[in-house]
Structure formats: structure tokens, C-alpha cells
Amino acid sequence: MTSNEAETKPKVKETVYGYVLASPFLLFLSMFLLFPLAYEIFMALFSSRLEFVGTEYIRRLLVDPAYVESLLNTALYVGVGVNVKMFLALLLANALNSIDFTGKRLYKALIMIPWVIPVVPSALNFRWMLDADYGIVNQILHNLGIAPVGWLINPHLALGSVIFIHIWTNLPFWSLILLSGLQSIPVDLYDAVKVDGARSWQGFRHLTLPLMRRLYLICTVLSTVWTMGDFGIIWALTKGGPANATQIIATNAYRQAFEFGEFGYAASMFLFVLPILGILVILLLRLLRE
């Protein structure tokens, strides 16, 4: 009995202390994740006068052309943006891992600058560079005898320009992550392949690729989740325009909530895609635990 007590007593104490020390995190977790999540569901089900509206908002979403377009734009923005970016990042990481040249460290540091610069300044800079009338890009095209292009004001081009800027901003970060993954592959594994007489591309196929697959997948899913939540870069570039051509979920919901005061409707816009986000987060947790 006494030995049992001696074992359980500090455990209870440790549990209490553990929760007391973790309480600041618990407070933030409940205030800024759990409560807002529950409240978002509540807002989507009740009107601002607290009358139960049920699925009314959700049904309205499906016939709202602006919302449907924002879903399609988000799918394109995330699908194309993330995958092209990750593929380029893998190429870049491989090039940096296998090619040696003088000034490589400086090169690696300098190409990070687009990622380090805050998002509003770089969005504004692109707005100025891609301006249809005064932008430097069209100026250069003009000197080459090419007619001006409405990079951000032509509805057919705007989303492509925004995707390019997304890649420009985020490519350096993911290249660096993939590069550190490549560098964590033990060198003696490569030596073992070399003894077998394999060429470097075989080393890439049989060593790099299988070892990097998990990391590549994790990075892609993580970047997909984060890119689904993008707001600032598009808001500062186009505000979702022209004619909703670059409207994504977050910019569209921001407009509904803070320009038209439709809080419940805006909440339901997020709620509608939350299941996809939830599945991706669970997938990511699984991948990380493997």
C-alpha cells in the first residue's frame, strides 16, 4: 500500500503541474482555435439575429457564381501553384546539391530574398512592374515591338500572373527545405552505389528519389494547406479582381464579411471547405508520424 502510494502521489502532482505549466497554451488553443472553430459553425447556422437558418447559407453558396468561381480559382491557384513550385524546388535543390561553383554560399543566401521580403511590399512592387500603362515589363515589351499586356487586369491572364508571383515568393523556402533533406542523405550510401558502378543519375533514381519521396510529399501537403489559406498576396495584388478572376476563398470571404457585413455567409464559405482542410491535416499528421 505504502509503496503504491509513493508511486502514484508524485504522478498526480506531476499531472497537476504539467497542466498548470501548459495552461497558457491551453488558453490560447481554446481561445483562438477551438472556440473560433465552434463559433464558425454556429455563425454558419444562425442569422445575425440568432434565428436558426440551418443550411440556408450553404445552399446559397452553391448558386453564388462568385463563390463557385472562387472555389475553382483556389483549386487552380493551389493545384498549379504548389505543384509547379515543388517540382521547381526539387530541381533547384538537386542542382544546388550536385553542382559546385565559387560563391555558392552567397548564391544560396541571395536567392532567399524574395521569400524574406514581407508579402505586401513584394506584391506592391509587382503591381508597379506589371502595370499595364506604366509598368517596366510592358515598357520592355514595347521596346521590343510587342503590344502591352494586361498582366493583372486581363481576366484571362490575372490568375496566371498571381500564380507566378506565388511561386516567385515561395520557391526559395521550399528549395532550401528540400536541399537540407538531400544533404541529410548519408554520403556513404552514394559511395556504396558508386562501387557498384552506377552513374550519378542512377544514384538519383535509386537513392535520392525513394529517400526524398516522403519529404517531398510532406512539403507538398503542408504547402497545399498553407496556400489554401493565402490572403495577403492576392489582396494586395488584385483584391480578387478583375471581375473575380483571382478571387480565392479567403479574399472572397473577407469581402463578404468586412465589406458587406455578411458574417454568417462568410463563415459558411470557410466551413464548406473545412472538411478538405481537415483531411489534409490528418494526412499530414500521419505522414509526420511515420
Added chain:
Amino acid sequence: MRTVKVIGLVLLGILFFIDLSPIYFMFVTSLEPERYAFYPKLFEPNPSITNYYEGLFGYFGGYLGKGAFLIYFRNSLIIGLGVTLLCLAVSIPSAYSLARMKYRGNKFLSNMVLVSYIIPYSFLMVPIFVEIHSYGLVDTYPGIIVAETAFLVPYCIWIFREYFASIPTEILESARVDGASTARIIRSMIIPLSVSPIVALGTYAFVSSWNEFLFVLVLSSSADRFTVPLGLYFLLGGDQVPWGGLMAMSLIFSIPPIIFYFAFQKYMVRGIMAGAVKG
């Protein structure tokens, strides 16, 4: 092999150009002596620092009140420092609890840290606004600071947790045998042993807050609460956009993040690898 290397180097060269020419162009524009309605140039024949000086201390060419950007920079600084301190105060004890104490629910909480790190908070902008509004904290420093801290705490806990777990058990056990309380162990052992992650994560929190746009946009309504990104953004509203001044302010604004990156480059990549990628 040699051709592969040459192709690789050419591609790296092209990337370098695409990466850095917009930054170069930003710099050239910031030296423009004309206030507006000028054509862009690749080289500035009459470089001028008017945009920097006017932007910080003057009337921004008549667009804003005197020294408006100084106020925005001050706001960015106040909010950034508040977020840094609050973030460290919250994450250090929580991370210690998760790293060194055994109790039911520890693993679940660690998973919640990861979930709250991954999730994009823009999805919760509406309920978070309503919540902060109901506390009467919209358009106040504390409201913005508390919200931004919430988004940064998970990452800081994650990295601290890993670091605290790597501190040898013997060191902490000897202190416990001497009868030191947990609070004292954290204060007199953990914190002195963790100076470098504290500095790195503190700077990380500061820079993230410095860069934040969405939640400052949502949670502040008057111009005297604006941070620099908001000030820059709202200058776009007029008929004539003062691009030169905008780029000058943008470049000054980008200096702290750039310094942070170069100072903690190594630490950061390792931290992100350890935190987000290796799990």
C-alpha cells in the same frame, strides 16, 4: 557530365535573374526624384533620397499627415515587441511541460500543437474578429498582439519542446534532488541553457508579427493603429500612386526581416526541418 553542369549553371543563372531583378527594380524606383506620373527606368540617372526622407519625416508628398510612416513604424515595433514577449512567456513553460513532464494527455496536447501550427488562421478570420470585438479589443494594441501571438505560439512551443527534451536529464535531476521547484528549474536552469533558441524564436516571432497583414487589416480600423504593411496598402487607394515613396518605405520595412534571416539562417532551416518536416 560537363554539359549537364553547364545546363545546370545556366538555369541557376536564369533563376538568379528572375529572383533578384524585381528587388533591384524596387531599389531603382525608390531613388526616383519625380513624385508621380513618371516612366519606369532600369537605371536612375538622377538618384535622389527624397523618397526616403519625405516618406519618413515629411508629408509623403502630400498624401499623408506629417511623419505618418514614423507612426506606422512605431506601431509595427510596439506590436512586434509585445508579440515577442508574450509569445516567449507562453511557449517556454508550455514547452517545458510537454517536453519533460509525464502525464495523461501530454501526447494529445503535443498533437494539438502541431495541428494549431499547420492550420491557416485566415480560415478563422470572421469568428476571431467577432471574439476580439466582443472583448472590446478591436483597434487596440492588446487585441492585435494577443491574436498574432496565438498564431506563433505553436511553432515556438514545437521547437522549444524539442530543445528542452535534448537537455540531459541528470542536470535537471540534481536540481530536483536539491529541492528546487519546477518554476525555479525553469528560471535558473532551462532559460540560461536555452539562450540561443530564445533569441532565435523571439526574433522569429518579432519578424512574423512585423510581416502580418490580414489580422492587422481585420483588427484595426483607425490610421493611428496601422502597421507599415497597412500604411503601404492604403496608399494604393488614391488616384495617383506615389510609387517611389512606396518602394522606399517598402525597402526600409524589409531590412529587419533580411537581417533576421542572415543572422539565423542556419538555425532556422534546422528548426523548420526538425519542427515541420521530421516531426
